Amino acid sequence: MNDISIVLKSLSSRRLSTIITAASVSVATALLLTMISLRTASFEAFQRGTGTTHLLVSADSSPLTAVLNGVFYANAPSNPISWAKYQEIKNAFPYDWAVPTQQGDSFRGYPVAAVGPEFFTRFEPVRGEPWQLAQGQFPSKPFEICLGSTAAAGSGLRLGQKVFLTHGSGTSREGEHAHEHAEYPFTVVGILQPSGSAHDRVLFTDLDSSWILHAQDRREREGVEGLTTLADLKDEDRKITGILLRLPTRPGRDASAAIQQQFDTLRRDTSIVVAQPAQQIDRLRSIIGNVDELFIALGVAVLLSSGISILLSMHNSMAQRRMQIALLRALGVARMRITGMILMEATLIGCAGAIGGCVLGLIGNAIASGALKARIGLVVDPTLDPRSTVIIVAGAIVLSALAGVLPAITAYRTPVADNLRPQA
Amino acid sequence: MNNAVRLENLNFDYGKDFSLSIKELSLNKGEMALISGGSGSGKSTLLWLIAGLLRAKSGSITVAGQRMDGASESAADRIRARHIGMVFQTHHLLPEFSAQDNVALALMAAGEPEKTHAARARELLNKLGIERVNVPVANLSVGQQQRVAVARAIVCKPAIVLADEPTASLDDVNASQAMDLIQQACREAGAALLCASHDRAMQSRFERVIQVDSFVRTERSQAHSGARA
Incomplete structure (x- = not known):
């Protein structure tokens, strides 16, 4: 006791x-x-999701919206940026890399992002952790698609399967504006390892494929018959919705003294919105x-x-x-x-x-x-x-x-x- | 030193209404005495004073050779735990505890080694005729509960057992059996017994009867003596 x-x-x-x-x-x-x-x-x-991006350029209404849409795929960005503007920005400064992205399509509710090839080779979704493939390869040709880990698990898609993308986010709110790009099947060529970021629920393809899909829509409205090819693309078809920018840094460092300066320079251009993702996450x-x-x-x-x-x-x-x-x-x-x-x-x-x-x-x-x-x-x-x-x-x-x-x-x-x- | 308890020049009062004064009172080791008196006459008060649960105004109380008066509260607790066993009219067993645990409580309070508690409690209970030592006491009969209460009082081999009206709620037959049990247990444990009871029939059981009225002045007795004067 x-x-x-x-x-x-x-x-x-x-x-x-x-x-x-x-x-x-x-x-x-x-x-x-x-x-x-x-x-x-x-x-x-959230901080992980911004990856190695220093600056994000879009035509959204505010820097916070730009980050939520461009990095976390909250919604498709509402306004496009022309390819010429991308070239202008890219050539105005010796960036380490400048990755163009385009959003607007989806597959069974999962967002689709068309990206430049540097997205897989230079951009890292988490600093120090570049993209890793769980299966297959990164898209190397038009109409190839690579799945984020969550999207792959959620959709049940496997390598070699064909998918048709939907214009818009695929939500019921879009009603008749959402339609399937039934003319162009995409082939699943790769599945990514989980990155622990919002990118995991995204399907990635190349920019040319995305431009062809939307040029097809334009041509149908114009009454042109037949499938669109790269040769049919006009400058107005080559649109993007975001640019991920990274400035040169010293080896082993993430920050650059030029970020703020370049941020201020880009902000003078009123046709675009520029955001520092890390700052916007803090906000x-x-x-x-x-x-x-x-x-x-x-x-x-x-x-x-x-x-x-x-x-x-x-x-x-x-x-x-x-x-x-x-x-x-x-x-x-x-x-x-x-x-x-x-x-x-x-x-x-x-x-x-x-x-x-x-x-x-x-x-x-x-x-x-x-x-x-x-x-x-x-x-x-x-x-x-x-x-x-x-x-x-x-x-x-x-x-x-x-x-x-x-x-x-x-x-x-x-x-x-x-x-x-x-x-x- | 042959006294189990010794009181000298003891004074205590509850204000003007009640005062108790004892010039000298002692009880030898193994001696059994009855404190007799009517209800409210101060029998329990005397027991509480000896147990150190009430503090005297003056005088000395010695239990097993140790001064209870003037001792700090914790020292009085230790003396009570080691040298005094108590039996109450309504047993005051903890119903959710087993018979063995109720007895072990006294060993714990006395600071006995924990590993000996169960064996000592069980052995004593068996000796007193309780075999189901691990059932909650609430499941035991009244007679068995009384045995558990007696076992708790004597398990630490106290110098004195203070019994406060232990038979007040029992009929004659059961009262007689209960007193047999208490007295035999004290005898075997070598403990003195000071038993408070208003029952005059109990007097024949004790070699010594102490009339508590002789120590006490109450408002009523003062009024009575004033009227006589």
């Missing part, structure tokens, strides 16, 4: 109340852990930050209320336990030892709740990261952030212990003689 066994028996005798109270601590802990872990992990995932963080701080405040409030429920549960039990406390005192157990047992009881509820919270948090993170990956292709690490976990678990346990202080004082003050006399 020892103090712990007395405490455990006491908790066991109030099993339902103990379980409910510990569960409320678990829910609060899990909520906080999930919120904080996902916040950290999702912003890391996004500050916008969303207010919302998730609200969730975290909610989690703290739930944790506080669970602390109050521990206090109430134990305080209510004190009335029934006066005889037990008085008896222990009569047997010679010191006041402080009994006080310690009550605090231990509250702390154990907190420990059980915090452990349960970690398990729930892991499950919650796994569900949330699965949903993020499925919905927007954002690969978020489902493990708990160790530093936040230690702080939150310690906070839950300390709060629970504090909730035991009032009942412990009540126990300390319990009169012995009065509570051992037979009740009338």
